[in-house]
Amino acid sequence: MFGKKSTMCTTCGKEIAVHERSWVYMQYPPSGMTNIQKYIELSGEVYCTSCVGKLEERK
Ligand SMILES: [Zn+2]
Numbered sequence: 001m002f003g004k005k006s007t008m009c010t011t012c013g014k015e016i017a018v019h020e021r022s023w024v025y026m027q028y029p030p031s032g033m034t035n036i037q038k039y040i041e042l043s044g045e046v047y048c049t050s051c052v053g054k055l056e057e058r059k
């Protein structure tokens with residue numbers, strides 16, 4: 001999700017624009033904030049703001 005490759009919303013597939021607010025759903029990494037970028041790339045699920053709204057409604 002960082003760098004040049006584009007990131008898509010896990011639910012709707014919308015591309016997350018640079019600087020757009022988005023949500024990353026992930027387990028808290030065992031190593032804490034160390035290497036968190038790598039951890040997000042491997043196991044983070046990215047959602048756009050509108051899809052996060054839908055997730056909240058489902059609860
Ligand atoms: Zn979405």
